[in-house]
Amino acid sequence: MTQPDRMELLRSRCADLGQAEVARRLKYSPSAINQALKGTYKGDLFNLLTRVEEVFGSTIVDCPCLGKITLGKCAANRRLPFITVNPARVALWTACRACEEKQ
Template structure:
């Protein structure tokens, strides 16, 4: 998704779910969301817009281990701790440590 696409997605999700709910789901403050929407956010909004895309977007990535998966599942796997008692989780944890999801995005097909 492009930055304008992610901004549009943010606007739609705020209209649908409310600013506080969107902020809570991506782990950011409602004030940050308000500032991004009003154009007053002092830093680059890209990191927050990436979180919006992960939480609400339809983007998929090609995981070298799991195949085609939603970006949200990729993000969840990247952020999970190592669970050494589960062989699949160990493989996923190792693969995620070596992976750059921005290079894996499948933006074809309108996603």
């Protein structure tokens, strides 16, 4: 998904849900969302729009451990801490570190 596509997805979700709800789901402040929409956001817009795609997008990635999953599920698994007592989590943690989807 391109940056303009992600921005359009952000605009669409804000129209549907409202800026405050979109901000809550993205874990950004409502003012950050407002600034991004106005084009005055001083933070890293790439990170914000990547989060938009993770939360609201329908991009499918091919995970070496889990198969075809959404980018949102990929990001959630990628952020899990390393835990040695679960072999599946060890495999996932190792695969996530080498994955090209890693941001």
